[in-house]
Amino acid sequence: MSMADRDTIMAYLDGELDAEARRAVEADNAAMAEIAALQRQADAIRALYDPAGAEPLPARLSPHRLALLHNRRHRQGLLRVAMVVAVLGIGVAAGWLLRPLPAPASLYEHLIADAVSAHTIYTAENRHAVEVPGSEGEHLSAWLSSKLATELPLPDLSKEGFAFLGGRLLPAPALSGGRAAQLMYEDARGERLTLYLTPAAGVDGPEFELVRLGGDNALYWADARITCTIVGPQPAERLQALAGAIFPQLSPVPASAPAYREL
């Protein structure tokens, strides 16, 4: 006859045994004595702490009240988030309105400024207006093309009434290649026009821009290969008409539609 083991005795006590197993345990007097002792222990534990469960519920332990408080806190949290967002929005708006003006110039704006400076300096020269005279056009074109590392045809503006005077190489520190070319033209009345040409690599700007700087107008144009800034004292409409003659000659691939939009 074997005494039921501890786990069986506990399982009986805790109601974990099926009917057959229970009967087997009940046939064992020693086991039943043990179970009675453990039952007294369990009764005592319940006698000790059952009263705590029977006490009236304090208000702070009411789930309905706690849920109400939770929802209120939740709503306040949302409100706070909304306020933070609103304040941030005001800050951003204020920052935008108070942003430093003018915004820092971008690269193409530097190019326009440089084109105008070069125009101002060299058109004022008589004997040294150009480095290579227009009579050596073929050589000038090859030389500038090699220095700028891009094909640079010399636009012919004779139909527009301008004679080609020649050109020069200029430093352009803002550009990766560091070089720019200036071509100079002159009409019958002695009014001069310059084209300031650079490779387009790394220049991020609009395709066209017309700017008035001092007594001169500047018309900036760029395609994927080169940028060209036409600078002269001519009125804006005249520069635009000239641009219509210049750009197709600089950009050998003719665009099917007019290559520039209305300014």
Added chain:
Amino acid sequence: MVDFLDELEACVPALRRYARALTRNIDHADDLVQDCLERAISRRGLFRPRGPLRPWLFAILTNLHRNDRRSARRQGAPLSLDAVPDPAVPPPQPGHMALAELARAIETLPLDQKEALLLVTLEGLAYAEAAAILDIPLGTLMSRLGRARAALRGLTGAPAEPHLRTVK
């Protein structure tokens, strides 16, 4: 939503009883129950398991109590038995163990044994439920339960029978 809160409310007495037995301190016990209820309310959408609420609540309370004990130990708060007031207990009656003695004996049990003992004996949970709440295998639960019961009998003047240790 209202059903959930009603169900929660029905569990509060058992939670208080269990918390009181774990802590032996009315205020601390009710703090634990309140934390447990708040957690249940804020997590009901995400973490509420299918099925009855009770085991889930017991698991939350058990973990909250463990965390409290850990942080109390870190902060060096006294865990001395003398600092914990005894619950009001009726005077010992003939045929019963002295309840105060039993309460002190329970207090000396390791926490894992105490949790197992209270969930099964006081709360009447099935072994499988209690094991799931404590996140331990069934065998571990029974071994903790057995050790707790034997220790209590030793501490309350009714030593475990020798044959209990030599099983089979």
